[in-house]
Structures are given as C-alpha cells and as structure tokens.
Amino acid sequence: MTTADHSIEEKSLLYLVFARVMYGETDFLINLVEEYNEGLAGLDESLLNVLHQVGTTPEEELAFQYDNLFFIPGSHYVPPFAGTFIYPDNQEGEEAFLQKLAALYEREGFMGYAEKKYLRHDHIGHLLMFLHFLLMKRENTGLNEKEKIDSTMKDLLEDVLGPAFGEFERRVSEQLKKGFYLDVIRQMHQFIDCEHQMSMKE
Numbered sequence: 276m277t278t279a280d281h282s283i284e285e286k287s288l289l290y291l292v293f294a295r296v297m298y299g300e301t302d303f304l305i306n307l308v309e310e311y312n313e314g315l316a317g318l319d320e321s322l323l324n325v326l327h328q329v330g331t332t333p334e335e336e337l338a339f340q341y342d343n344l345f346f347i348p349g350s351h352y353v354p355p356f357a358g359t360f361i362y363p364d365n366q367e368g369e370e371a372f373l374q375k376l377a378a379l380y381e382r383e384g385f386m387g388y389a390e391k392k393y394l395r396h397d398h399i400g401h402l403l404m405f406l407h408f409l410l411m412k413r414e415n416t417g418l419n420e421k422e423k424i425d426s427t428m429k430d431l432l433e434d435v436l437g438p439a440f441g442e443f444e445r446r447v448s449e450q451l452k453k454g455f456y457l458d459v460i461r462q463m464h465q466f467i468d469c470e471h472q473m474s475m476k477e
Contacts, residue, residue, distance in 0.1 A: 283413070290410065307326075308329065325462050356395055357436065357439040358395075359397075377396050397435075399436075402435060448461075
C-alpha cells in the first residue's frame with residue numbers, strides 16, 4: 276500500500292478505520308463498508324478486500340480473535356501498547372512515555388476522548404485516532420498551526436508508531452496464521468511504514 280497519492284481526507288479516513296480496528300469496533304467497519312462505498316473507492320484494492328472480510332467473517336470469530344489477541348492476557352495475547360515495544364523490560368521508560376503522551380493529548384485537546392476509552396495512552400488505537408484527530412484539526416487552522424501539527428505527526432510516526440509497529444505485527448503473526456486481524460494489521464503496517472518514510476523525506 277502506498278499513501279503518496281492519498282488526499283488528506285483519505286489518510287484521515289484510514290487512520291480512523293485503523294483506530295476502530297484496534298478498538299475492536301467491527302460494527303463501525305461493517306457499516307462503513309456497506310454505506311460508504313464511494314468514499315472508499317480511492318483506497319488500495321488489497322485494503323478494500325481486507326475490509327470486506329469483516330462483513331463475511333462470523334461476528335463470534337471476530338470477537339474471539341480480538342479478545343484473545345488484544346484484550347484477555349493469555350498465551351495468544353499481544354499487548355496493543357506502543358510503549359511495550361519501544362521500552363521492553365523498562366517500566367520507568369514506559370511510565371515516562373505515558374506521561375509525555377498525556378501532556379501531548381492535553382495540549383492538543385485530545386485528552387477528553389482518550390480518557391473516555393479507559394485505556395492506556397499508548398494504546399495503538401489511541402495513537403491512530405490521535406493522528407486522525409490531528410489531520411481533522413489541521414484542516415481548520417492557519418499555516419503556523421499546520422506546521423506545528425505536521426511536526427507532531429512526524430514525531431509520532433518516527434518515534435512511536437514507526438519503531439513499535441514492526442514488532443507488534445511480528446507478534447500478531449506468531450499468534451495467527453490467517454484471519455481478519457492478521458490481514459488488516461499487515462495492511463496497517465504497510466500504511467504506517469509509508470507514512471513514516473514520507474515524513475522522513477519532508
């Protein structure tokens with residue numbers, strides 16, 4: 276998947292979709308695919324094929340995959356937290372990272388949303404939703420504010436999602452041989468890698 280040709284609106288939509296995936300909100304995805312075909316038309320075909328899986332996979336199987344991967348600690352659990360992969364076996368580093376994210380969310384006006392989810396600030400769903408939030412915010416600001424938002428997004432991609440997501444996907448791939456969450460997380464990784472590489476060129 277390449278993101279170079281995507282509009283800001285398409286990128287924003289992708290961050291929103293991927294955040295909902297990481298929250299396990301499959302109803303949102305099913306409704307999106309059923310009702311928003313025109314808005315999805317510009318997206319990568321392989322991603323569209325993966326998103327259509329959510330409507331053809333039994334709801335019980337989707338819930339089982341999600342719970343065992345990201346919700347219930349056990350033999351198949353993969354922590355959906357960026358800090359786990361950036362600061363392995365470093366609790367102090369993770370705590371400092373969480374505090375830094377809290378300050379960033381507060382500064383940008385995202386904290387109210389994050390707190391409603393009752394999840395750690397470094398939950399991958401939060402980070403993706405925050406990038407969606409920043410792109411939406413960027414649409415209604417002046418040039419100076421746009422530059423600040425671009426800098427914040429660049430830092431998140433280079434320092435957080437870029438370093439964390441490869442190991443996250445590897446761990447998911449160890450737990451699943453096939454299925455919606457394996458396929459969609461691979462698509463997410465491709466998208467994040469493209470965004471990361473583009474941010475380094477700017």
